[in-house]
Amino acid sequence: MTRLALPLGSWGGEQIIHARHAKVPDHIAGALMAALRAGEQVRGATSPNPPVGAGVFDQDGQVISVGGTQPAGGPHAEVVALAAAGEHARGAEMVVTLEPCNHHGRTGPCSEAIKRAGIQRVWFCQKDPGEAEGGGAQRLRDAGVEVRAIELPVLALEPWLAAQRLQRPYVVGKVAQTIDGFVAAHDGSSKWITGSAARQFSHDVRANVDAIWVGTGTVLADNPRLTARGENGRDLPHQPQPVVVGTRPLPAELALKAPWRFSNIDLAMQTSWQRGHRHVLVEGGPGLLTSMLRSDLVDELHIYTAPKLLGAGKKCVDMLGESIDAAKTFEMSRVQMLQPDTCTVLKRKNHDDVHRNC
Numbered sequence: 001m002t003r004l005a006l007p008l009g010s011w012g013g014e015q016i017i018h019a020r021h022a023k024v025p026d027h028i029a030g031a032l033m034a035a036l037r038a039g040e041q042v043r044g045a046t047s048p049n050p051p052v053g054a055g056v057f058d059q060d061g062q063v064i065s066v067g068g069t070q071p072a073g074g075p076h077a078e079v080v081a082l083a084a085a086g087e088h089a090r091g092a093e094m095v096v097t098l099e100p101c102n103h104h105g106r107t108g109p110c111s112e113a114i115k116r117a118g119i120q121r122v123w124f125c126q127k128d129p130g131e132a133e134g135g136g137a138q139r140l141r142d143a144g145v146e147v148r149a150i151e152l153p154v155l156a157l158e159p160w161l162a163a164q165r166l167q168r169p170y171v172v173g174k175v176a177q178t179i180d181g182f183v184a185a186h187d188g189s190s191k192w193i194t195g196s197a198a199r200q201f202s203h204d205v206r207a208n209v210d211a212i213w214v215g216t217g218t219v220l221a222d223n224p225r226l227t228a229r230g231e232n233g234r235d236l237p238h239q240p241q242p243v244v245v246g247t248r249p250l251p252a253e254l255a256l257k258a259p260w261r262f263s264n265i266d267l268a269m270q271t272s273w274q275r276g277h278r279h280v281l282v283e284g285g286p287g288l289l290t291s292m293l294r295s296d297l298v299d300e301l302h303i304y305t306a307p308k309l310l311g312a313g314k315k316c317v318d319m320l321g322e323s324i325d326a327a328k329t330f331e332m333s334r335v336q337m338l339q340p341d342t343c344t345v346l347k348r349k350n351h352d353d354v355h356r357n358c
Contacts (some may be wrong), residue, residue, distance in 0.1 A: 003153045003313060003321060006343060007060075009034040009340075011194060016241065020257060021141070022151070023126050027057075027060065027061035027215075027224040028058065028063065028093070028123055029061070029062055030055075030062075030063050031055035031056070031057035031061070031063050031066075031093075031094075032055065032094045032095045032123075032125075034053070034055045034063050034066045035053035035054050035066060035077075035096065035097055036053055036097060036154065036156070037053065037066075038053030038054065038055070038066045038067060038068035038071075038077065039051050039052050039053030039068055039077065039154065039156045039157070040053070040155075040156045040296055041053075041068055042068040043207075043208040043258075044207055044208045044209055044210065044238045044240065044279070045238045046069045046070070046071060046072065047072065047160075047210045047276050047277055047278045047279065048072060048276035048278055049067060049069055049072055049076070049191070049225045049276075050098055050157055050161075050195050051068070051156045051157065051158050051160065052076060052077040052078075052096060052097050052098045052157070052158040053066070053068050053077050053096070053097050053258045054066070054067050054068075054077035054078045054080070054081040054094060054096045054097070054332065055067075055081060055084040055094065055095050055211060055277060056082065056084075056088070056089055056092050056093070056094050056119070056327070057092060057095070058088075058092050058093070058200075058345055059092075059093070063091075063117065063144050063179065064084075064085045064089070064092055065080030065081045065082075065084035065085040065088070066081055066084070066102050067079070067080025067082075067083070067084060067152070068080065072106065072162050072276065073106045073107075073127075075106075075107060075119070076101065076107060076110050077096065077097075077110075078094065078096055078110040078113060078114055078328065079110060080106070082094075082113055082114070082117045082119075083093065083118075084260065088294070089117040089118060089119055090117065090119075090120060091120055092118075092119060092120070092200045093119065093121040093123070093138070094114065094119050094121075094122050094123070095122075095123040095124070095125075096123070096124045096125070097124070097125045097126065097154045097156070097329055098124060098125065098126050098127075098129075098154075098157060098159060098205075099126065099127050099128040099136050099137050099149075100114055100122065100127055100136035100137070100140065100272065101128060101136050102136035102138075102139050104131075104137040105202060106169075108222045108249060109136065111136035111137075111139045111143075112139075112243075114119075114140060114143060115140060117141045118181050120145065120146065121141055121145070121146040121147070121148070122145060122146070122147045122148070123139075123147075123148050123149075123150055124137065124147070124148075124149055124150070124153075124279070125151070125152045125153075125154050125157075126154055126157055126161065126167070127149065127150075127185065128154070129161065130164065130279050134250045135226075136151065138355065139185070146172065147329060153274060157230050157240075158278065159278065159279040160278050161174075163278040163279065164278075166299075167273070168269050168273050168297075169210070169269060169272050169273055169278055169279060169280045170209075170210070170275045170278060170279050170280070170300070171280055171282060171297050171298050171299050171300070172205075172281050172282065172298075172299065172300045173281075173289050173293070173298045173300070173301045173302070174193050174281055174282065174283045174293065174301075174302045174304070174305055175204065175207075175301065175302070175303050175304065175307055175317075176190075176193050176198070176202070176304040176306075177193065177290070177303065177304070177306070177316045178193060178305070178306055178308040178309060178310045178313075179305055179306065179307055179308060179309060180309050180310060181315055181316055182310040182312070182315060183285075183315070183316045184212070184311035184313050184314040185310055185312075185313045185314075185315050186312050186313050188221075188247055188314070190314075193304075193306050194305075194306045194309065194338075194341045195306070195338070195340055195341055197338040197339060197341065198304045198306070198338040198341040198343065200230075200231055200305065201304075201336070201338050201343060202227050202302075202343075203228050203230070203236070204228070204236075204238055205281065205302065206226075206227075206228035206281060207228035207236045207237075207238050207239075207240070208239050208279070209278050209279045209280055209281045210241060210272075210276070210277040210278060210280055211240050211241040211242070211243045211260075211272060211277050211280045211281070212226045212240045212241075212242055212243065212280070212282075212283055213243045213268065213280055213282045213283070213284055213288065213331065213333070214226065214242075214244055214245070214282075214283055214284035214285070215244070215245055215246045215284040215285055215286065215287050215288035216244060216245070216246030216247070216250060217246070217247040217248070217284075217287050217288075218283070218284050218285040219244055219250055219254065219256065220250065221285075222250075223254060223255045223282075223316055224255060224256070225255045225256065225257075225306050226240070226242040226256060226258045226283070227239055228240060231355065232261070240281070241259075241260060241262045241277070242256045242257065242258075242259040242260070243261075243262065243280070244256070244259045244260070244261050244262070245262050245263075245264065245265055245267060245284065245286065245288055246263070246266050247263050249280060260272075264353070265288075265291060265295065265297065267314075268298030269297070276323055282298070285312060286315060286316060286318050287318070289316070289317055290317045290318040290319075290320065293317060293320060293328050294320060295306060296328075298328075298344065298348070299347065299348050300346065300347050300348070301330060301341065301344075301345070301346040302331075302342050302343055302344075302345055303316075303344045303345075303349075304342070305339075305341060305342050305343075305344065306340070307340055308340070327350075329349045330346035330348060330349060331343040331346065331347050331348075332344070333346060333347045333351045338341070
């Protein structure tokens with residue numbers, strides 16, 4: 001058995017520190033890690049479909065082929081991997097990060113493609129929660145294919161799976177602050193609170209989401225581009241959709257390219273879901289973030305903290321209530337060292353209680 005760290009995957013292009021571990025059969029470990037990497041490489045580019053990875057391998061554990069889900073309307077991970085394997089798929093095994101789908105959408109059922117290819121055994125990490133899409137495992141069993149669920153959490157799938165449960169986009173709030181909780185100095189200056197490593201890390205995270213939301217106040221104050229850029233300053237291959245929430249008029253000349261505009265948060269959530277967005281990042285300053293926190297619409301927080309003290313300035317959020325009972329409770333998920341800064345990831349403690357359905 002091979003010991004693997006949980007949840008499976010990396011984050012923002014960096015390995016994370018894992019607190020849990022699990023064991024998987026030795027012969028599937030190589031293909032499993034290849035499938036995980038394939039799923040991570042397509043994050044942000046597959047919605048409304050999940051970022052799935054798949055690997056085909058032989059009985060000795062040698063990886064034959066790997067595939068990741070293509071943009072909506074394109075082939076799913078299993079089909080990509082099977083096409084690359086060709087006739088070598090017959091009699092081989094497959095590992096998939098999500099249960100193979102079982103429905104006719106823009107593409108045919110992956111379970112049918114697997115059966116036709118002659119795969120003899122399928123391993124999958126997470127069950128597909130969809131009423132129409134799920135059930136691929138049973139369909140394969142009925143066709144004589146051995147199927148095993150290894151039930152391991154996959155980092156790249158967590159936002160999509162949560163969005164399916166909530167029936168709205170999974171929302172990540174981002175804050176870059178001093179160690180005493182200020183996002184700007186008293187004179188309004190904020191460039192740069194965090195260092196280059198933290199800023200690049202945040203750009204890598206941007207490339208993994210469907211959209212970046214800001215309020216009109218942020219657009220008027222900063223005129224941001226909201227693009228995902230590499231260390232060389234050039235745009236990364238996947239670019240999130242810029243979204244502006246608010247009613248204040250904006251100048252005609254903006255750095256933003258073709259932003260979606262919405263007058264309020266509810267309309268932005270509903271329309272974004274209908275247009276296929278499943279994972280959004282809110283960078284819109286204290287006003288928008290505070291409004292979304294008050295509405296219980298923030299599922300995860302990324303708190304970038306610099307070892308600096310200001311003593312006064314603009315706080316990362318405005319008042320959420322008069323007493324401690326109004327505090328929003330999150331759980332510590334992980335801490336990423338980005339010298340000299342840190343990024344702390346917090347997740348909602350009770351996801352069953354958060355705002356559902358746009």
